Each structure stands twice: as structure tokens, then as C-alpha cells.
Amino acid sequence: MTAAPDTGRAVPDRRRGRLARALRSWEALLLVVAVAIFVTNAFASPYFLDPWNLSDASFNFTEKALIAFPMALLIIAGEIDLSVAAIIALASTAMGTALQYGVGTPVLVAIGVGTGLLCGVVNGTLVTRLGLPSIVATIGTMSLFRGIAFIVLGDQAYTGYPADFAFFGQGYVGWVFSFELVLFAVSALAFGVLLHGTSFGRAVYAIGNNPVAALFSGIRVARVKFLLFLLTGLMSGVAAVCLTSRLGSTRPSIALGWELEVVTMVVLGGVDILGGSGTIAGVVLAALVLGMVTFGFGLLNVPGIVMSIFVGLLLIAVIALPKLAARIMARRG
Amino acid sequence: MERLVRSREILLALAILVLIALIALRFPAFAAPSNLAAVFNDTAILIVLALGQMAVILTKCIDLSVAATLALTGMVVAMLNAAHPEIPIVLLALLAAGLGAGLGAINGLMVWKLEIPPIVATLGTLTIYRGVIFLISGGAWINAHEMSPAFKALPRTAVLGIHLLSLVAVVAVILVGLLTTRTALGRALYAVGGNPRAAVYAGIDVGRTRFAAYVLSGTLAGLCGYLWVARYAVAYVDIAGGFELDVVAACVIGGVSIAGGIGSVAGATLGALFLGVIKNALPVVHVSPFWQLAISGLAIIVAVAVNARAERVKGRVILKRAEHAR
Numbered sequence: 339m340t341a342a343p344d345t346g347r348a349v350p351d352r353r354r355g356r357l358a359r360a361l362r363s364w365e366a367l368l369l370v371v372a373v374a375i376f377v378t379n380a381f382a383s384p385y386f387l388d389p390w391n392l393s394d395a396s397f398n399f400t401e402k403a404l405i406a407f408p409m410a411l412l413i414i415a416g417e418i419d420l421s422v423a424a425i426i427a428l429a430s431t432a433m434g435t436a437l438q439y440g441v442g443t444p445v446l447v448a449i450g451v452g453t454g455l456l457c458g459v460v461n462g463t464l465v466t467r468l469g470l471p472s473i474v475a476t477i478g479t480m481s482l483f484r485g486i487a488f489i490v491l492g493d494q495a496y497t498g499y500p501a502d503f504a505f506f507g508q509g510y511v512g513w514v515f516s517f518e519l520v521l522f523a524v525s526a527l528a529f530g531v532l533l534h535g536t537s538f539g540r541a542v543y544a545i546g547n548n549p550v551a552a553l554f555s556g557i558r559v560a561r562v563k564f565l566l567f568l569l570t571g572l573m574s575g576v577a578a579v580c581l582t583s584r585l586g587s588t589r590p591s592i593a594l595g596w597e598l599e600v601v602t603m604v605v606l607g608g609v610d611i612l613g614g615s616g617t618i619a620g621v622v623l624a625a626l627v628l629g630m631v632t633f634g635f636g637l638l639n640v641p642g643i644v645m646s647i648f649v650g651l652l653l654i655a656v657i658a659l660p661k662l663a664a665r666i667m668a669r670r671g
Numbered sequence: 672m673e674r675l676v677r678s679r680e681i682l683l684a685l686a687i688l689v690l691i692a693l694i695a696l697r698f699p700a701f702a703a704p705s706n707l708a709a710v711f712n713d714t715a716i717l718i719v720l721a722l723g724q725m726a727v728i729l730t731k732c733i734d735l736s737v738a739a740t741l742a743l744t745g746m747v748v749a750m751l752n753a754a755h756p757e758i759p760i761v762l763l764a765l766l767a768a769g770l771g772a773g774l775g776a777i778n779g780l781m782v783w784k785l786e787i788p789p790i791v792a793t794l795g796t797l798t799i800y801r802g803v804i805f806l807i808s809g810g811a812w813i814n815a816h817e818m819s820p821a822f823k824a825l826p827r828t829a830v831l832g833i834h835l836l837s838l839v840a841v842v843a844v845i846l847v848g849l850l851t852t853r854t855a856l857g858r859a860l861y862a863v864g865g866n867p868r869a870a871v872y873a874g875i876d877v878g879r880t881r882f883a884a885y886v887l888s889g890t891l892a893g894l895c896g897y898l899w900v901a902r903y904a905v906a907y908v909d910i911a912g913g914f915e916l917d918v919v920a921a922c923v924i925g926g927v928s929i930a931g932g933i934g935s936v937a938g939a940t941l942g943a944l945f946l947g948v949i950k951n952a953l954p955v956v957h958v959s960p961f962w963q964l965a966i967s968g969l970a971i972i973v974a975v976a977v978n979a980r981a982e983r984v985k986g987r988v989i990l991k992r993a994e995h996a997r
Contacts, residue, residue, distance in 0.1 A: 418790075470975045473733075473790065474919070474929045478971035481916060485965025492961045590961075598794055611788045641810075643908065647802030654795040658785045 364608030368623040379634040393514040399629030400518040401577045406603040407529035408570040410621045413604055415545045415566055416613030417472040422574045423596035424483035429453040429578035431487040434496025434588035443503045447579050454575015457483055462567030466560040487590040496588040507584025518580050530618040546613030602653045603628055679926045683941045687948055694952050701955050714947025715840035716895045718940050721921040722847040723888030725939040728922055729860040730881045731931030732789035737892045738914035739800035744770045744896030746804045749813040749906035756819040764897045771893015772886050779885030783878035804908045815904035826902045836898055848936040864931025920967050921946055924974040
């Protein structure tokens with residue numbers, strides 16, 4: 339990407355412009371990385387290109403990506419929700435509790451999604467009504483939601499979910515396409531349209547760039563933010579249904595630390611952590627990259643915690659490298 | 672403003688006293704001096720970490736890597752002790768603090784020189800530091816029998832009748848108290864968080880001040896790393912997992928504003944003590960320890976809500992005072 343073809347005269351400011359543009363096209367860079375990882379993996383392991391293996395690998399990222407989409411909107415609007423993993427724990431616990439009363443699969447799903455929605459309402463109320471900074475408020479609700487899961491479950495676990503409940507995490511819609519993969523694709527499309535094709539999406543960008551100006555131009559800032567928290571809670575509830583169905587059990591420590599991975603996915607996708615810019619396409623590519631790296635490391639027998647070092651380094655590098663590059667460019671120019 | 676800030680800390684102190692009194696009504700032994708000393712001793716590490724976190728939050732930043740820093744330095748000194756029991760323990764403790772300072776400096780440099788948002792930088796180092804513990808230890812535990820007796824005994828050594836661990840907390844409170852109220856760096860911490868732009872015009876290097884805050888937080892976390900593994904006589908990848916939230920909670924409950932520029936050593940200390948009393952009281956009143964997480968979550972939310980209100984009121988009071996002064 340950095341080796342721009344030299345067409346005739348090398349005018350310094352023009353070269354800088356092209357490079358800056360190349361760097362700005364974060365999605366293009368991600369696509370190259372994704373393809374590179376794909377090819378490397380295909381050469382590294384003969385089992386990688388098997389469609390069923392690839393389908394299995396998609397479970398590495400689908401559930402996290404479901405939350406990453408609304409999180410991207412939330413971060414673009416200048417807020418953050420660190421309680422998403424705790425919402426999964428609480429929603430899963432709620433489903434497990436309902437299971438003890440012998441409810442059927444449709445009710446279980448409704449309870450899981452409904453609990454997520456309710457948690458979103460709590461977060462949205464704290465941030466938009468009480469005016470609390472979202473980072474602390476959601477650190478608080480993160481402890482609260484997971485804390486309730488611990489109070490209910492302690493060191494126990496819920497198992498024995500009905501057989502037809504397994505569809506959401508283990509079922510296939512057709513050939514190798516799992517329900518989760520299809521849900522991932524549909525959500526990506528829906529959130530892509532919401533962010534890039536509606537006035538709501540424009541409002542999200544406007545709020546992230548300048549909330550005061552957005553307010554004065556007639557955008558109901560508090561309502562948009564509230565809806566975003568609601569959406570994030572809702573999708574966390576959906577992810578809770580999928581994850582619980584896939585694992586077939588509920589523990590209070592379910593999805594521990596996922597908030598970090600979701601935020602990493604969003605930031606790796608080119609969403610500015612300070613708000614105002616980012617695309618759903620970037621988040622989709624980031625999900626694919628992270629999923630394939632996890633899968634590739636798995637094939638190479640790399641332990642999960644080493645993988646998390648990689649994720650941490652990636653998170654920092656993704657933000658630091660463009661800044662360093664821009665600084666070096668500025669020094670040269 | 673002075674009165675309002677002070678009243679907040681007095682309120683918190685009263686809340687702690689009422690809490691202790693309520694528990695003592697049913698379980699008088701809880702309020703016995705020896706038990707209260709034990710509660711303080713149990714909370715000492717949280718207090719020390721909260722002091723460092725407070726310095727960072729004052730500058731409008733946050734350090735989510737404190738617990739990982741603690742765990743990493745703890746593992747390093749535990750492994751050193753297991754391999755070379757002849758190394759003096761005091762040297763190990765100093766090494767832990769030094770290593771912590773280095774890890775804090777990494778955070779600080781990323782925030783200062785690379786201008787990475789603090790939450791992202793320290794979320795990143797949180798996972799990296801934890802991962803490094805796995806790399807150096809191979810996932811193995813350092814157990815009590817591998818540590819030298821002197822290594823484990825130091826935090827329990829009684830000096831002037833109190834445990835060294837408690838003493839460390841008291842000294843840290845005094846030193847950080849002096850730092851924040853009596854030094855130029857202390858003023859800079861408040862200035863940078865209160866209004867970064869104004870701080871620049873006042874000749875304060877914002878980045879360098881934040882760097883200093885991170886180094887302080889890292890140093891204290893490193894020292895606590897030794898204290899933690901020595902006290903619990905075990906070191907493994909996940910020690911103090913999630914403890915960073917307790918530390919942030921202690922600060923927030925103590926009235927340290929996450930928006931920067933507001934907070935005091937007394938507040939952070941009392942915030943930590945509040946959590947410590949709750950943690951120690953739960954088993955006494957026969958409540959499952961599983962309640963602790965939810966209670967501290969609720970305490971954080973209530974505290975932030977109270978902070979948000981107090982900060983609004985404070986703004987008006989300053990303006991009125993300024994007008995009267997003219």
C-alpha cells in the first residue's frame with residue numbers, strides 16, 4: 339500500500355496526499371491483511387480450505403461481531419458500553435432460570451433477548467437521563483449485571499436446555515452455512531444500511547463529531563444515544579441466546595472478557611475510539627481477520643492466552659501505526 | 672468548594688462508621704479493634720492501588736492495567752525468589768516497584784508520545800501483561816513451599832504493633848497526600864485534568880504530567896505485586912483478576928471524578944475502605960460472597976451519580992464566590 343507508483347514528477351505535497359489517502363482507506367488495508375492471512379493459513383495447513391472447517395472457524399467471531407456492530411455505532415457516537423459481556427452473563431442466567439420452570443424454546447429466546455434489551459435500557463437511562471459518563475456507568479453495570487448472575491448461580495451451572503434450543507448456536511440453515519453465520523451476514527447488512535443509508539446513521543456521525551452542534555441542528559442527541567444503548571443491549575441478548583445455545587450451559591463466568599475483544603474488533607475495523615468516524619464494512623473485515631487469526635493460531639496449537647497478547651498488541655498497533663506514519667510523513671514533508 | 676469537597680469525605684467516613692455500627696449491633700465482634708485492624712490490613716493493597724489510580728484519573732486518564740501489572744511483577748519476584756532464595760527480600764520488593772514503574776512508563780509513553788486514548792492503551796497492556804505472565808511462567812503456579820519463609824513473612828512483620836502491610840498503606844497515603852497537596856507535580860495533576868488547555872497556557876506539560884501519573888500508578892502496583900504474592904503465598908496467571916475494577920470503584924466511590932481534576936487522597940482511601948468493610952462484612956452477616964460483585968457495581972453507579980450532581984453544584988458555587996471576590 340505504501341509504495342505508490344511514481345507517475346512522473348515527485349511533488350512532495352502530492353505524494354503525502356496520496357499516502358494519507360491510502361492510510362485513510364483503512365478497509366482496503368484490512369482487506370489485504372485478510373487475504374494475506376487467508377492465503378498463509380491455506381498454505382500452512384491442508385485442512386484450512388475445507389468448507390466445513392471454515393464454517394466451524396466462523397463461530398470464533400460471529401457472536402462477538404453481533405455485538406460489535408451496535409458497539410461500532412455507539413463508539414462512533416462518542417460513547418462506549420463495557421457491560422456487553424456482563425449482559426450476556428445476565429441474559430444467559432435469566433434463560434437458565436426460566437428453564438427451571440420448564441418453558442419452551444420460544445419463551446427462552448424471548449427472555450434472553452428481552453433481558454438484553456432491559457440491560458440496554460438501564461445503561462441508556464444512566465448515560466442519557468442521569469448524564470453519567472458512559473465508561474464508568476457501564477463499568478458499574480458490568481459489575482452489577484455479572485454480579486446478579488453470580489448471586490443467582492454462585493458456583494453452579496444451568497444445563498439441560500431443550501434439544502430444539504440448540505439450533506441457534508449449532509444449527510445449519512443450508513449446506514455449511516450455520517444459523518450464526520447467516521445471522522452475522524444479515525446483521526452486517528442491517529447495521530450497514532442503518533449507519534450508511536439512513537438519517538439515523540447521519541445523526542450518529544454528527545453526534546460523534548460534535549454533540550453540541552448536532553443538538554443545535556435539531557438532532558435529539560439523548561434519544562439517539564439511548565436507542566444505541568438499547569440496540570447494544572438487544573444484540574448482546576441475541577449473542578447470549580447464540581452462545582448459550584452453542585455451549586448448552588450457563589455459568590456466571592460465561593463470555594468473561596468479551597467486552598475487550600468486541601472493542602478490539604471495532605477499533606481494528608477502523609472506528610475512531612474518540613468517535614465521529616468508522617464503517618460497518620471495516621468491522622466486518624476486522625471480524626474476519628480476528629476470526630481467521632484465532633483459527634490459524636488454533637491449527638498451530640498456540641494457547642489462547644498467547645493469542646490474547648496478539649490481540650492486545652494489535653489493538654495498540656492499529657491506533658499507533660497510522661499516527662506514527664502520519665508523523666513521519668509530516669517530518670519528511 | 673473546599674467545604675463541599677471536605678463534606679463529601681466526611682459523609683463517606685460517616686457512611687463507613689454507620690455501616691460498621693449496623694453490623695456491630697448484630698455482631699459486636701466485628702467492631703473490635705483487632706478485627707478493624709484486620710479489615711484495614713486486608714484493604715491495604717486496594718488503598719495503595721487506589722492512590723495510584725487516583726493520580727491517573729486526576730489527569731483525565733485511566734489505568735486499567737493495574738491488576739495485570741500487579742500480577743506480572745508478583746510473578747517475576749515469586750519466580751526469582753523460588754530460583755534464588757538468597758536474594759534479599761527488600762531488594763525483591765524494590766525490584767517489584769521498579770518493574771512496576773517500567774510497566775507504568777510503557778502505559779505513560781503510549782498516552783504521552785503516541786497519544787493513544789488511555790482506555791485503549793491500558794486495555795491493550797492489560798491483556799499483554801497477563802499474557803506475558805503466561806509466557807514467563809508457562810502457566811505454572813509458584814506455590815507457598817517454593818517461596819522462602821522470609822519472602823512470605825515480610826508483609827506480616829509487625830512494626831510498632833501493626834503489620835508492615837498496613838504500614839505500607841499508611842506511608843503511601845501520607846506520601847501521595849503530600850505529593851498531591853504540597854508539590855508542583857501535585858498541582859499539575861489537578862490542572863491537567865481540570866482544564867488541559869489552560870494547563871498548557873500555564874506552562875504545564877500535559878503529556879509529561881500524565882506520564883508521571885502512570886509511572887506512579889505502575890510503581891505502586893508493582894510494590895503491591897510483591898505484597899500480594901507474599902501475603903497469599905501463591906502466584907499464577909490470574910491473581911487479582913478483575914481487581915482493576917475494584918480499584919476504579921474505590922476512586923469513584925471516594926469522589927474522584929472520572930472527568931479529571933477532582934479528587935483527594937482522603938476520598939480514595941475512604942472509598943477503598945468502604946469496599947473493604949463491605950467485603951469483610953459479607954461473611955460475617957452470612958451473605959454469600961457472590962453478592963460482592965453486584966454490591967460494588969451498585970456502589971459505583973450510585974457514587975458516579977452522586978459525583979455528577981456534586982460537580983454540577985460545585986461549578987455554580989465557584990462562580991458565585993468569584994463574583995463576591997470582586
